[in-house]
Amino acid sequence: MAGDILLRPFAGPDLDWLVERHQTLYARDEGFDDTFGPVVRRILEEFEAGHDPECEGGWIAQRGGQRLGSIFCVRHDATTAKLRLFLLVPDARGLGLGQRLLKTCMQFAQGAGYAGMTLWTHESHKAACALYARSxxxxxxxVPVHSFGQDLVEQTWTFRF
Known part of the structure; x- marks a missing residue:
């Protein structure tokens, strides 16, 4: 049940877990090579080093001390927020948690005064893309690209408040 899942702010000790989960799950599910984890680490280190909590936030979904997922809202430009590092571990899928995380991120962005949001993903993330469309x-x-050792279709999605 998703009701017993806590959404809490991202904290420094979450960094290594997020890098490992992204690297492991994307390698297993999509065949990503070992260049993906360092990209995730760089994004998190930049967030940790200089995010503005008034207009940027990160959340960790957790149940009983076990981390289940994440989502981040960062500044893209003066009027647009960027959704980043949206992840659910396999055991947390199908609980409505993805929708809850997305709603939390979008409400934060709107409350911070952004006029819209953007995100970057891959076409292969069917469940996430369906959630974005429904939302x-x-x-x-x-656009077709070759990234992380794979031929992928990179997508950009936008939302206006």
């Missing part, structure tokens, strides 16, 4: 996001760009 009113618009697919604005789709």
């Amino acid at each position: 009113g996001w618009t697919l604005t760009r789709s």
Whole structure:
């Protein structure tokens, strides 16, 4: 049940867990190579070193001390927030937690005064892309790329408040 899941702010001790989970799950599920984990680490280290808590936030979903997922809202530009590092571990999928995390992030962005949001993902993330579409996001760009050792279709999605 998703009701017993706590959403709490990201903290420094979460960094290594998030890097490991992203690297392991994306390697297992999508065949990503070992260049992916360092990208996640850089994003988290930059967030930790200089985010503005008035307009940027990160959340960890947790139940009984076990981390289940994450989502981050960071400044893209003066009027647009960027959704980053949206992750659910396999055991947490299908509980409505992804929708809860997305709603939390979007409400934060709107409350921080952003006029809209953007995100970058891959077409292969079918469940996440379906969630974005159901939540009113618009697919604005789709382009074939070779990243993390794989041929992928990179997507940009946007949302306006």
